[in-house]
Amino acid sequence: MKPRIAVLISGRGSNLQSIIDAVAAGTIDATIAVVISNRAGAQGLTRARDAGIDALFINPKDFPDRDAHDRAIVSALKARNVTLVCLAGFMRLIGAPLLDAFPQRILNIHPSLLPSFRGLDAQQQALDHGVRVTGATVHFVTSQLDDGPIILQAAVPVLDDDTAETLSARILIEEHRLYPEAIRRVLDGRWLVDGRRFRRTRA
Ligand code: GRF
Secondary structure: OOOEEEEEEOOOOHHHHHHHHHHHHOOOOOEEEEEEEOOOOOHHHHHHHHOOOOEEEOOHHHOOOHHHHHHHHHHHHHHOOOOEEEEOOOOOOOOHHHHHHOOOOEEEEEOOOOOOOOOOOHHHHHHHHOOOEEEEEEEEOOOOOOOOOEEEEEEEEOOOOOOHHHHHHHHHHHHHHHHHHHHHHHHOOOEEEEOOEEEEOOO
16 A cells, blocks of 8 residues: 555645645655645645545644644544655644654655754745855654754755745745655655664665
């Protein structure tokens, strides 16, 4: 059976779309078992349904706390035999119930070259700091924000007349290339996590 992926979103879902497209093209050999959003109006839910993918809104307000919401997500994932969870613009911290249910099987994409500019508005942080190069990172999710082992990165130059919008748009182009490739590597048995490093196994 092909690996079964879940994608967790909160909004636009352009990275979700890049994963849908890569699965359709056969460059990711997996099935997208479910898309889950914590926001009702997320455009990504429509993208998922348009692609015939099971799409759920799991409302945080229906649960007393974050762990209970996490447990509901875990139940939905386990019920669909999901083995890899991809966060794609999921604007919520991941708690122990979800982390413990999928050890080293949760990925995230972040719009900077980590460990620079963790957290919100990474593109604006890069502009404010005055770096000449920023980029995108796909990494494993741990209990620390934007801190797990790095799977892939891509650099994006900062131009003199960049705004957060123009810089974000160029980073996004790299994200759409990067995330499917990172998923491919994680699903390929020849890569492993070695301390903080994600590397090829030695033959
Ligand atoms: C991306 O910039 C991603 O790096 C960040 O949130 C944004 C999500 O965009 N985590 P989209 O919803 O995939 O279009």
